[in-house]
Amino acid sequence: MQPEQRDDVAERVRKVIADAGVTQREFARRIVMDPSKLSRSLSGTRRFTAAELARVAATGGVDAGWLLGTPDAAPPARPRRGGAPLPEGGRPLQIVRETVRLIAEHGFHAVRVQDIAAACDTSSAAIHYHFPGRDDLLEAAVRWCIDEDTARRAARVADAADTADELRQLIELQIPRTARQRWQWSVWLDLWAEAARSTAVGRLHTDYYRQWRATVADVIRRGIAEGVFRPADPDADPEAVALRLTALIDGLAAQVLASVSGGGGTSPDDMHGALVAYVDATLLP
Known part of the structure; x- marks a missing residue:
């Protein structure tokens, strides 16, 4: 050209x-x-x-x-x-939404292009027309999940009373209590595994977590400046606290999902209690 x-x-x-x-x-x-x-x-x-x-x-x-x-x-x-009429949001978004739904239900490697085409009431050729390969579909699915998660976070904290409430809202949003939240976490766990194998997905994964930790660190930093948070360690680094908190969220969420599938184990309330205890011990001595 x-x-x-x-x-x-x-x-x-x-x-x-x-x-x-x-x-x-x-x-x-x-x-x-x-x-x-x-x-x-x-x-x-x-x-x-x-x-x-x-x-x-x-x-x-x-x-x-x-x-x-x-x-x-x-x-x-x-x-x-x-x-x-076009599907809501257009055909490309429909394809990606159905791909994410099927990943949540069956896992990425069990999802075939034919399955996605059937879910969209279209042909496999139409799927390949918009997304030539599975890697293209996977990258698009990750990007869609990131955009959706970012939008949910922004909506959830819009009416927070103060920075402490803002942090509580961010934490609550990550706890897989509802079927939809468990569905979202199931997708993330499957995509994490792919991030270790795919350069493109790994890059998206890294960028997303950098943004997510920066969001949490910003709330902590503002809370300290406003006097809402009083760290046990006056020299506490908000970025380090955010790294530990987000890692704790990920680990506990994985345990909750495993417990829901197998019965017993870590419950959503257990996860919430552990996260609140960590925040209280770290930021509210």
């Missing part, structure tokens, strides 16, 4: 985003694409892949040929053929 052709494609994608009436970051979420990759592709320093353009076209309801500048391709304003 020549540079001027690449610029034309980027300009058409910008039009699709503008017509969608959402921010560039939100559109990246809808097509399950790294926002920084979308930004670089729009600026011309990175080339869109065929699969990314397929997801842009599906989400924006435009002809993929039009995005590529194919002569006589249908313009973006055309009605969708057959008038069939």
Whole structure:
């Protein structure tokens, strides 16, 4: 693709985003694409892949040929053929949501492309059109889980009374009490194992945990500055406290899930009590 052709494609994608009436970051979420990759592709320093353009076209309801500048391709304003409504959020998001659901129920390696296609009421070829390989699907599933978790955290702490309440809300959100929370943790445990084998997933995993620990450390730092937290150790490093607390959350959550499956063992209340005891001993002497 020549540079001027690449610029034309980027300009058409910008039009699709503008017509969608959402921010560039939100559109990246809808097509399950790294926002920084979308930004670089729009600026011309990175080339869109065929699969990314397929997801842009599906989400924006435009002809993929039009995005590529194919002569006589249908313009973006055309009605969708057959008038069939798009799945909520578009086909790419539907594929990723169903992939995550199937991973939670069966484990990643037990999920076949045919299973995902059946869940989406489409063909295997359509799945490969948007996500050419299993690695692409896995990376998209991890990204979707990260985006969902980040949004839930932001909503949960929005009305917190103070930083102590904010930390309590973050902790409570991580305890697998409900079926949905256990479902989310089941997905994470499966994806953690894949992160050890996949460079792309491992990088996403590292970035997510860096962000998650930074969020917890920021709450602790603000609590100390406001006098809400009074550390047992006046020289306590918020980052170190956050590292230990998030590691404790992960370990206890894994025990709770194993206990739910096998009966007995560590309960959600046990997990909550251990985490509150740690916070009290560390930050509220």
